[in-house]
Amino acid sequence: MAAFGTGGSRSQVRGPSLGFRFTLYAILSIVVMFLDQRHGWLERARFVLQAGAYPVQVAVNSPSTVWNWLSQSFESRDALRAENARLVKQQHELELRTMRYDALTRENGELRGLKDALPPVADRWLAAEIVTDSHHQRIVINRGTTNGVFKAQVVMDDKGVIGQTTHVGPWSAEVILITNPEHAIPVTIERTGLRTIAVGAGDDESNSLGLPYLPGNADVKPGDQLVTSGLGGVFPAGYPVGRVVEVHRDAVQPLAHVRATPYADVNTDREVMLVWFREDHPAAPASTAAPDLKVGNKTLQPQPTPPPRPKATAPAAQPAKPMGQPETPAGTPPATNSTAPHAPNSSGGARKPTSPSGTVNPPPAPSSNRGTAPAPASAEAAPATKEPAPVEAPKNPTIEPPADAPRNP
């Protein structure tokens, strides 16, 4: 009690005042929590707070930064030479590997019936350093809106996907890792083309992902590679995510327990890559339902079948199947109503190649227009479907999309 000095009797706290203040603060924090949970009503406040927090984060992390710097600068000459030799060797390997890349890309484009080879889906990237490793599988990186970082941007390292940005400040951004249990990433099992969702397992020691939505008879086995499927509007198709390490099937359980480890060194990375993607690329992240929620998600309703195309529909095993749709640009002119080409932020934007690899039928452009049309859709839909050829509209509008075909083996 000596710690509190003496004569405490004078400092009588007025009870009602204290209780009143507490009630006030409690209400305030509940309101704040509510607003923060409802999507981003506090984004501005977060932005300011993040800016204020950044110096502290840098300061807090400075000891380890200094330590890294010191240990690097006192690294022995031999170690440096060894590392140099290793890097040179690695670079030769990579050059050899990418030597045929251009030719393969062109060949691939020809096979898909495209006139020109597609540019890579990754437009540009930016290296970022990890500032703090806060727990709960979130990290803070030293790039923010001043570097053009936006919310829900893909973050990778040299081996695979790490996560995406959640809150972006002016000079820093918070990244949620794919191992966070609050994060789910749509993936494709590369061997079979089976689409599912990988959710972070969240235990701190063993960074791993779970595939909780696979049926017990799903064709999956340890060693299977997981790549992004391009659904969900954040991650583009075809980027490596992880490898299945454990499949546990229980006869009485309807779902299999599948565990995977990410390729990326989620816990040991010091540097990560922020990636910008070409929006008009077929492998770009396709947002499915997000913009349609207000109109009851019309894309999920039965739609006319696609026009009779050459029967060579790509097998489902191709993760980048959407490429087989060269006619999508043809439908873009009537895009004035809904498919506004805006930045690929949180919602991912309503982009042209919506849904091709989605759970929905690969729709021809006009029908997807109809699907994403705002509320007075019934009035607008008629003119929208009129101008493109009437081939597809009256086909058989009630047939359920055969999207689940690849699902049940």
Added chain:
Amino acid sequence: MSSEVPRGRILFSTLIALVLTVLPLPQYGDYIRPSFLVLTVLYWSVAAPRTAGVGLGWFAGLLLDVFQGPVLGQHALVLALVSFITALEHQRIRSKPMFQQSLIVLFVLAFYNGVVLAIDGWTGHPLPNPLLWIQCATGALIWAPAATLLAQGRRA
């Protein structure tokens, strides 16, 4: 006495405690690290309930939320609640010997952790590792030196 504690000193010690709380540590250091911020807020709501009290708890919690909370306002609510309770009972806590104070702190920290976890559950966020409860014990252990230190700092 308490009314004369300068605000600057309270804020400064809270900031230091915040830095100590968010300082990156290896995994197990994270589990046993006492939550210095909560201890500091507790100390000031017992020692200077009028100057610090609920407001300090709320702002400190909000700062903690910015650094490591999934939801803004979660730690703010709980820290405000904790400092409210301790400020109400500051006379009784103050008059106890140090050992009993540590016990009280242990209970308060457990209560704090419990409410934080409850909010995590309600808002649908995953619960952290149960080893986090070790924090309560280490916090209670460190209470005596921390309180002495803060008292020194107050007189200086």
